[in-house]
Every structure is written in structure tokens, then in C-alpha cells.
Amino acid sequence: xxxxxxxxxxxxxxxxxxxxxxxxxxxxxxxxxxxxxxxxxxxxxxxxxxxxxxxxxxxxxxxxxxxxxxxxxxxxxxxxxxxxxxxxxxxxxxxxxxxxxxxxxxxxxxxxxxxxxxxxxxxxxxxxxxxxxxxxxxxxxxxxxxxxxxxxxxxxxxxxxxxxxxxxxxxxxxxxxxxxxxxxxxxxxxxxxxxxxxxxxxxxxxxxxxxxxxxxxxxxxxxxxxxxxxxxxxxxxxxxxxxxxxxxxxxxxxxxxxxxxxxxxxxxxxxxxxxxxxxxxxxxxxxxxxxxxxxxxxxxxxxxxxxxxxxxxxxxxxxxxxxxxxxxxxxxxxxxxxxxxxxxxxxxxxxxxxxxxxxxxxxxxxxxxxxxxxxxxxxxxxxxxxxxxxxxxxxxxxxxxxxxxxxxxxxxxxxxx
Numbered sequence: 001x002x003x004x005x006x007x008x009x010x011x012x013x014x015x016x017x018x019x020x021x022x023x024x025x026x027x028x029x030x031x032x033x034x035x036x037x038x039x040x041x042x043x044x045x046x047x048x049x050x051x052x053x054x055x056x057x058x059x060x061x062x063x064x065x066x067x068x069x070x071x072x073x074x075x076x077x078x079x080x081x082x083x084x085x086x087x088x089x090x091x092x093x094x095x096x097x098x099x100x101x102x103x104x105x106x107x108x109x110x111x112x113x114x115x116x117x118x119x120x121x122x123x124x125x126x127x128x129x130x131x132x133x134x135x136x137x138x139x140x141x142x143x144x145x146x147x148x149x150x151x152x153x154x155x156x157x158x159x160x161x162x163x164x165x166x167x168x169x170x171x172x173x174x175x176x177x178x179x180x181x182x183x184x185x186x187x188x189x190x191x192x193x194x195x196x197x198x199x200x201x202x203x204x205x206x207x208x209x210x211x212x213x214x215x216x217x218x219x220x221x222x223x224x225x226x227x228x229x230x231x232x233x234x235x236x237x238x239x240x241x242x243x244x245x246x247x248x249x250x251x252x253x254x255x256x257x258x259x260x261x262x263x264x265x266x267x268x269x270x271x272x273x274x275x276x277x278x279x280x281x282x283x284x285x286x287x288x289x290x291x292x293x294x295x296x297x298x299x300x301x302x303x304x305x306x307x308x309x310x311x312x313x314x315x316x317x318x319x320x321x322x323x324x325x326x327x328x329x330x331x332x333x334x335x336x337x338x339x340x341x342x343x344x345x346x347x348x349x350x351x352x353x354x355x356x357x358x359x360x361x362x363x364x365x366x367x368x369x370x371x372x373x374x375x376x377x378x379x380x381x382x383x384x385x386x387x388x389x390x391x392x393x394x395x396x397x398x399x400x401x402x403x404x405x406x407x408x409x410x411x412x413x414x415x416x417x
Contacts (some may be wrong), residue, residue, distance in 0.1 A: 003182050005171040010069055044414045053206055057295035058413040065288035065383070067105060071273050072285045076255050077266040078202035081109035083132070083248055085269040085313050087118065092333070092406040093273070093291055094414040096125040101416065103127045104273065111266060115142045119150040132177060132211070136187070142166045151210050155179040155189040160201050167206030174206065176201065177245070179210035180233060182226040184215050191229045202242045211246035212237075213267070218253040227261050253277040258285055274390070275401055289390055291405065292382030293334060296375050297346070299325035300366070309355035309363060322370045323354070323363050326378050331359040333408035334380055334395040338362075342396045345379040346372055347389050 029346050073082060090098035095113070099122045102108050110130035112117045119131050132151045139162055145152050146166070154163070154176050163174045178198055181188030189197055191214075201207050213229045216223040230249060237244060247263040252271035254261045274289045276282050301323055303309070308316045309323065326344070330336045336357040343350040355363040362380070366372050379385075381393050381404070394404040 001414075005077050010095060016351050025231040033213040044094060044146060044416075054413070055296055055298050055327055056413060057293065057326070057332050058415055059093065059408055059416055060292040060294060060382070061093055061101070061416050062288070062290050062292070062383070063101055063416055065290040066098070066101055066272065067272065068286070068288045069274055069290065070102065070105050070107050072153055072267065073252075073255060073268045073271050075283055076271075077250070077268070078259070078261045081265045081271075082107050083110050083112050083265045083267045084108045084272055085112040085114075085134075085267060086122065086408060087114040087131065087134070087269075089118070089410050091270070091273050091402070092408040092410075094410070097414040097416055098120050099127050100125050103129045116144055119145060120148055123148045123150070134177075134179070139166050142174060143170065146170055146172075146293065151175045151177060153177050154189060154201070157197065159197075160204055160207070163201070164204060164206045169378055171209040173206055175208045177213060178209070180212060180213045180214045180230060182216075182233075184217050184226075186215075188214065191233050194233055195240070195242075198237055198242050203292060206288070209243040209245045211248065212244045213248045216249065216254055216258075216261070218251070223254055223261070224260055227258065247337055248301040255375075256281045270402065273405065275405075283375070287381035291382045291390070292384070293328070293332070293408065295326040295328040295362075295378055295380065297324045297372060297378060298327050298374065300372065300374060307349055309357070311356070315355040320367075321365060322367045324351070324366045324372060324378075326362045326364065326380070328362055328380065329358050329360040331409060332412055333404070334362060335393075335399055335404065338380075338398070339395065341381075343387050343395055345382070346376055350385065350387055 013102055041212055059205040070082065084102040086095045086099045086102065087299040089095050099111055103111060110132065111122060111127060112132045112134050113122065114135045116133060116137060117198055119133050122131055131149065133145055134153050136153065136155060143166055167174050179206050180191050180194050182191045202209050214226060216226055234244065246265060248265040248267050249263055250261040250266040252268045255268045255271065256277055271287060274287045278288060303317045303321050303323060305319055307315060328334055334357060338353050339357055342353050346354060349369045351366050353362060354365045379388060381390055382388055386392060390404055391401045393402040
């Protein structure tokens with residue numbers, strides 16, 4: 001991989017993680033080995049344009065709610081260090097905002113991601129704690145990860161030869177985590193043929209064993225069987241004097257329900273973001289919602305009986321009706337099924353969503369309490385009222401809580417509050 005491509009990737013990560021940007025030409029020209037510390041700002045965008053006071057919708061990230069959830073997960077895990085996954089753009093909330101926030105907390109010992117670009121963006125955003133990439137990667141990507149001090153996952157049969165070649169080019173061993181498939185049957189080296197594979201990798205000068213992990217399926221009986229297989233493999237590896245490094249296995253579900261799976265670090269993710277693994281877990285921890293979807297009113301008009309709203313049209317008013325327009329829609333992650341099902345909070349009052357939700361517009365009926373003004377902030381999703389809480393909106397819109405969060409448009413500004 002040439003230095004031009006590596007510098008470009010680093011520059012792209014800065015644009016993803018930096019403050020309100022005016023362009024990326026300067027960042028892209030920086031040498032690949034330079035550690036970049038972006039300026040602190042109250043807003044983060046993926047690309048240039050707009051201003052802090054823009055009419056664009058935005059996502060707010062509640063720092064104190066995250067701190068609360070980290071403390072709760074740490075308590076549930078008996079103080080075991082937390083490996084915080086910020087994969088898939090931090091589950092929709094923005095990895096270059098959430099990642100540095102989580103990394104600043106003492107209970108969080110390291111972060112994890114599943115895309116090379118995520119790890120690079122986290123480094124460019126100033127994260128200095130260890131980062132693990134949890135996906136199988138190419139030789140070129142291994143180089144990128146190692147040059148940015150990000151640990152590598154392996155599980156394929158040819159991992160040793162691949163690591164030998166990369167190590168020879170870089171002139172140093174590669175930090176590797178063994179990913180063991182104990183029953184998920186999706187990724188990882190199958191547990192029943194992992195031992196000789198691990199032994200082969202561990203004896204190679206090209207490999208520095210940094211850890212070993214597995215992934216559960218979130219069913220308690222099945223997880224117990226997986227844990228038994230994992231423990232057996234660990235015991236056999238120790239008899240063979242195979243180094244194991246950091247042992248980790250526990251996501252949020254097993255952090256709640258399977259304390260014997262904690263090992264050296266809990267890999268809790270969704271609980272940090274305020275999502276309980278199931279209804280029974282609500283009484284076990286006090287998790288907080290960590291985000292809001294917000295927009296400003298950009299139009300207020302009164303319609304007369306018989307007038308219609310939007311394309312089609314499918315909605316007409318039967319009496320004088322005051323409608324407010326919000327410049328946020330399904331493209332931004334607000335579900336179109338919220339029409340006639342959900343309400344939106346403005347100035348402490350709830351207003352129904354009516355008409356239709358288009359790609360970039362949502363219409364609400366403010367007739368019941370029309371003392372709203374252009375520029376007033378509307379909260380479509382957030383912790384400020386039980387009817388707009390993420391779980392409530394997801395249920396009313398007929399989607400999952402996780403889906404609601406993860407579908408937020410990555411291009412929306414993220415504001416840390």
C-alpha cells in the first residue's frame with residue numbers, strides 16, 4: 001500500500017471525526033505517521049457546510065447519560081474493565097463523538113470496532129486507548145491497522161502466512177486476537193479445530209498474541225454451552241503453553257445474566273447506549289437514554305377546511321388547522337410509520353405527527369396549543385417525555401429500539417451536550 005493512499009485514508013478519518021469542517025485538503029496532505037488532534041467543538045459533521053445555528057436536524061449525545069451507563073455496566077460486571085464496542089458508527093450515534101467520550105472514562109480500558117475505517121477515524125479523533133478491530137481483514141488492511149496501533153483479529157486457516165508477509169514488510173510482529181467460534185456459526189475459528197491453529201500462530205515470530213475471544217448468541221442455555229467450550233479450549237491452550245493475552249467474551253446480555261463469562265474484560269455495547277438486553281433486565285440496572293433527534297420549526301401556516309397536505313394528497317383538514325414543518329424525515333432516520341402514531345415535543349407540549357413523512361420533512365399539528373414560533377426546537381426522539389423515549393417511539397412506529405438508533409443518518413451533525 002503506498003503512502004498516498006494511507007495519507008488519504010487518514011485525512012478522510014479527520015473529516016469524519018473533526019470539528020465543524022471547511023474542507024479536508026489540508027488533513028489529507030498530512031504525513032501518515034502524524035497523530036492528529038482535532039480541535040474541540042460542540043458539533044461534529046461528516047462533511048463541510050452549514051453552521052452551528054443551521055436549520056438542519058441534528059442528533060444530541062448526552063455525555064452524562066453515557067457516564068451513568070458506564071458506571072452501571074461496571075457495577076454489573078463487578079468492576080471488570082470494559083471494552084466498549086463503537087462499531088457500526090457507534091450504533092448510529094457517531095463513532096468519532098461517542099468513541100472519544102467513552103475512551104475518556106476510567107472504567108473503559110479499550111474500544112472495539114468492526115471496520116478498518118472506524119478504527120482510523122477513532123485514532124484521528126484523538127482516541128489513545130487500545131482499539132481492537134473485530135473483523136477479518138486483508139493484508140493491506142492489517143498494515144493500516146498496525147501502523148495506527150490497532151489490534152487485529154484473525155480466524156482463517158491461512159492467517160499465519162498472511163501475518164508472516166505483513167510482519168516482514170513492517171519489520172515487527174502483529175498484535176493478534178484469536179476469534180473462536182463456539183456456536184454462533186457466523187465468524188471465528190471453530191473451537192473444535194482451533195488448538196493446533198492457535199499453536200501454529202503463537203510460535204511464529206510474526207505474531208504477538210494480544211487476546212482471545214468468542215461471541216455468544218444471547219440465549220442463556222446456549223451461552224452456557226458456548227462458555228464451557230471456550231473454557232475447555234483455554235485450559236487446553238494453557239497446557240500447551242500457548243499465550244492467550246486478554247480473554248474476553250461477555251456482551252451486555254451475559255454481563256447481566258452470566259457473570260462467569262466476565263474474564264479479563266466485558267465487551268458490553270448496547271447497555272452503554274441505554275438498551276436493556278430484555279425486559280427482565282430493567283430492574284437490574286438504571287440505564288439512561290443517551291440521545292435525542294431534534295430539529296427546528298421552519299414553517300407555520302393555518303389551513304382551512306378541505307385543504308390537503310403533501311403529495312398525493314392523502315391527508316386533508318376538516319377544520320382550521322395550524323401545521324408546523326420540521327426539516328427532518330425518513331432519510332434522517334425518523335421512521336415514516338410515525339405518522340398518526342407518534343408525537344413530538346415542543347416547549348413541554350406534545351403534538352401529533354400528521355399527513356406524511358417524506359425523505360426530509362415531517363408535519364405536525366400544533367392547533368391544540370399553537371403558541372409556537374419559527375425556530376423553536378422540536379424533539380422527535382429523546383428522554384424528555386415518556387411518549388418520545390426511543391423505546392416508545394420505536395414501539396409506536398413498529399420497529400425495534402436498536403433499529404431506530406442505528407438508522408440515524410450518518411451525515412447529521414452530532415452535538416455533545
